[in-house]
Amino acid sequence: MKAFFLTLLLVASAVSASRFDLTYPLRLRSDGSETLLEGITCSAWRYATSTNNIRDWKTVPTECEEYIKSYYETHKFQDHSKAVNREAYFYAREIPLAKDGRDVFIFDVDDTVISNLPYYREHGYGTEEYNATEFDTWLEKGEAPALPETIKLYNKLLNLGFKIVFLTERNAGHIKITQQNLRNVGYTTWHKYFYKGSKYTGLTSGQYKEQMRKQLVSAGYRIRGIIGDQWSDLVGEAVGDRTFKLPNALYYI
Amino acid sequence: MKAFFLTLLLVASAVSASRFDLTYPLRLRSDGSETLLEGITCSAWRYATSTNNIRDWKTVPTECEEYIKSYYETHKFQDHSKAVNREAYFYAREIPLAKDGRDVFIFDVDDTVISNLPYYREHGYGTEEYNATEFDTWLEKGEAPALPETIKLYNKLLNLGFKIVFLTERNAGHIKITQQNLRNVGYTTWHKYFYKGSKYTGLTSGQYKEQMRKQLVSAGYRIRGIIGDQWSDLVGEAVGDRTFKLPNALYYI
Structure with missing residues (x-):
């Protein structure tokens, strides 16, 4: 039941977010705690990678493909x-x-x-x-x-x-x-x-x-x-x- | 006359830019060359300062006050x-x-x-x-x-x-x-x-x-x-x- 409300909340926040403001990553912490809502946005992901805070990343999060595309295909x-x-x-x-x-x-x-x-x-x-x-x-x-x-x-x-x-x-x-x-x-x-x-x-x-x-x-x-x-x-x-x-x-x- | 057209062009580009996409800085190079149009946006200014590319800056450019305000006063x-x-x-x-x-x-x-x-x-x-x-x-x-x-x-x-x-x-x-x-x-x-x-x-x-x-x-x-x-x-x-x-x-x- 708790999980159900968490899911609802997640969907609601995803819907309210603008197209290029997707929250990433919606994952459980490795300790299994319910910290799904402590996601960051794709903008924050780009900030943290560009400043070498997030290191050794293998791929752009799939949730951020549109955001990164927009970063490259507009003037930014x-x-x-x-x-x-x-x-x-x-x-x-x-x-x-x-x-x-x-x-x-x-x-x-x-x-x-x-x-x-x-x-x-x-x-x-x-x-x-x-x-x-x-x-x-x-x-x-x-x-x-x-x-x-x-x-x-x-x-x-x-x-x-x-x-x-x-x-x-x-x-x-x-x-x-x-x-x-x-x-x-x-x-x-x-x-x-x-x-x-x-x-x-x-x-x-x-x-x-x-x-x-x-x-x-x-x-x-x-x-x-x-x-x-x-x-x-x-x-x-x-x-x-x-x-x-x-x-x-x-x-x- | 040349300066007049440059000014016109500058005004036109300023008007077409969105509120938080102001071009900075609109200044002459120290060699006096006409490179006024080689400005960067406030987004680029924030990128270049946050990555330690632009160093020893004294103040936020006045053109970017609204942009920086928005950076702090929204969730970003x-x-x-x-x-x-x-x-x-x-x-x-x-x-x-x-x-x-x-x-x-x-x-x-x-x-x-x-x-x-x-x-x-x-x-x-x-x-x-x-x-x-x-x-x-x-x-x-x-x-x-x-x-x-x-x-x-x-x-x-x-x-x-x-x-x-x-x-x-x-x-x-x-x-x-x-x-x-x-x-x-x-x-x-x-x-x-x-x-x-x-x-x-x-x-x-x-x-x-x-x-x-x-x-x-x-x-x-x-x-x-x-x-x-x-x-x-x-x-x-x-x-x-x-x-x-x-x-x-x-x-x-």
């Missing part, structure tokens, strides 16, 4: 990306460069400089579990579009005189198609392109990227900034002078 | 706070405690455990410049309410057996009123209360808090988690096993 995602890229430029233009070609800005690749949104559009906006085979098929087409706000930053940094370093977890087999994809959409030049060689297979993305950054520093480069869509692009050692976190509400690495 | 702020506090609990309940009384959880005070929203309501929701005299008058009333989602976490952590440490930048003269305020609203017990003694006056909030955390670690405590509303509560050395960032769209420290 691009607005947020613009705020970050613009701030990176405001920061970068104040840096006096040494003219020795050692001032670098590191860019992650996937969903930092080129977008996998066309893939995720066909795969439930992050609500489906990651499928490496299907994702590779998409990647190997080499058709990922440039992220419009990041490419503006890229061009401005080149004009300022920064050296661009691409640091990606994509592997050796994908170098050619990735570089072709990058050139096709406007990223025509770079100083270094780090891919994840087979000897790094055992490392997480964050560990591998940290090692590459340390190599850069050892070689005398000054990491002036890093921009990425994942927190693992931006934490650990050798993170340079400043980091910039782009939005990604589709997946967590 | 509390929803976001809930998501963070809940995640902190999900994390904490999995930690096996050593029963030696050395497992601590650090809480910041202002806008982490008690709320200064009543003050900011009377001061333009962060759009007015910080006024230490007026703020102290508010603080010395000792009437800051408990943040409803944080006090739930506080009680749950006590039940789990964590030692609670309050770490605040409030000074020695405010110990009595602050502790009375805390007790009045339900924070009735704690293991340690760190205030900012006069010898730390020269340190930033972040530097001071880092020193106190190092003292804790030197004394044999294990910092299992830290929760705060400012990034400066959560970065630097001795940040423990995990950090939790509460929303604060009103001010930056």
Whole structure:
């Protein structure tokens, strides 16, 4: 009987909520207590993931697919990306460069400089579990579009005189198609392109990227900034002078 | 003439924008270029500040007062706070405690455990410049309410057996009123209360808090988690096993 009223209450609150304000997740706590009503909204889920409070999430909650779709398909995602890229430029233009070609800005690749949104559009906006085979098929087409706000930053940094370093977890087999994809959409030049060689297979993305950054520093480069869509692009050692976190509400690495 | 059309365009875009979607900031770049239209929305401003991309901001842009008011006065702020506090609990309940009384959880005070929203309501929701005299008058009333989602976490952590440490930048003269305020609203017990003694006056909030955390670690405590509303509560050395960032769209420290 108690459960029945709880269910009624849940349905009532679900009906009264607006379309993009769905409560997530409606699940029992692992201790079995009746805490179903302590759900959070999809907005709160996006807040808590974007600030790295909720970590290691596997998929977007199915209840939030429409909310996340709306985030990407309206102006919101691009607005947020613009705020970050613009701030990176405001920061970068104040840096006096040494003219020795050692001032670098590191860019992650996937969903930092080129977008996998066309893939995720066909795969439930992050609500489906990651499928490496299907994702590779998409990647190997080499058709990922440039992220419009990041490419503006890229061009401005080149004009300022920064050296661009691409640091990606994509592997050796994908170098050619990735570089072709990058050139096709406007990223025509770079100083270094780090891919994840087979000897790094055992490392997480964050560990591998940290090692590459340390190599850069050892070689005398000054990491002036890093921009990425994942927190693992931006934490650990050798993170340079400043980091910039782009939005990604589709997946967590 | 060119400026006239730019102005027209700006007015047109402002009119077409919805109430809470104001473009900010409509300012010239410092290089004098005509980039007025490269504004971002208040939503993007909140995103970029909450993710620590925009730093050292002095006030909420006046254009965003209504947006920030709405964030606090609807359910949104509390929803976001809930998501963070809940995640902190999900994390904490999995930690096996050593029963030696050395497992601590650090809480910041202002806008982490008690709320200064009543003050900011009377001061333009962060759009007015910080006024230490007026703020102290508010603080010395000792009437800051408990943040409803944080006090739930506080009680749950006590039940789990964590030692609670309050770490605040409030000074020695405010110990009595602050502790009375805390007790009045339900924070009735704690293991340690760190205030900012006069010898730390020269340190930033972040530097001071880092020193106190190092003292804790030197004394044999294990910092299992830290929760705060400012990034400066959560970065630097001795940040423990995990950090939790509460929303604060009103001010930056």
